[in-house]
Amino acid sequence: VWQYNNLMFVVAGYTGAQLAGTTYEDLVLQRVFRPLGMTASTMAVRETQKRPDFALPHVLRDGQVREVPFYDYQEFGIGANGAVNSNVEDMLRYLQFHLAGNEQVLPRTQFDELHRPVIATGQGTATYALGWTVDTRTGQHRIAHGGAITGFTAHAM
Numbered sequence: 001v002w003q004y005n006n007l008m009f010v011v012a013g014y015t016g017a018q019l020a021g022t023t024y025e026d027l028v029l030q031r032v033f034r035p036l037g038m039t040a041s042t043m044a045v046r047e048t049q050k051r052p053d054f055a056l057p058h059v060l061r062d063g064q065v066r067e068v069p070f071y072d073y074q075e076f077g078i079g080a081n082g083a084v085n086s087n088v089e090d091m092l093r094y095l096q097f098h099l100a101g102n103e104q105v106l107p108r109t110q111f112d113e114l115h116r117p118v119i120a121t122g123q124g125t126a127t128y129a130l131g132w133t134v135d136t137r138t139g140q141h142r143i144a145h146g147g148a149i150t151g152f153t154a155h156a157m
Helices: 007-020 024-036 088-100 108-114
Strands: 058-061 064-067 133-137 140-149 152-156
Touching (some): 024 088, 088 152
Antiparallel strands (some): 140 152
């Protein structure tokens, strides 16, 4: 039975970094952020807070929107399951990569594997690829992935 699991991303990130002889954060910087021109993205929440313009985390509690402290994934050494801090311009570059590919980042054959369904989710006709839910909505092919951390939510589709 399919079940989403963040631990698999932690293990994959750690393993990739070990094989590359670097940290996970540097691996993402060198192999994803820089080639895609994602100059505002970082894996460190502390870096985000040093910038002149950044969003503050908020949650809804007791019917009120309240500011909360930043959650720092790096404190636990598990950034591979969602520690990207970014902005809309960089996220658009990332989504463009998923629409068209980029041979500098990933050869086409490996890129195509990212979106190829590998298991049924048990949720209607949705399937799961490598980090993406794949389904059809209103007759349109769709790949999507969402995520949340205390105070922030993202959904890419």
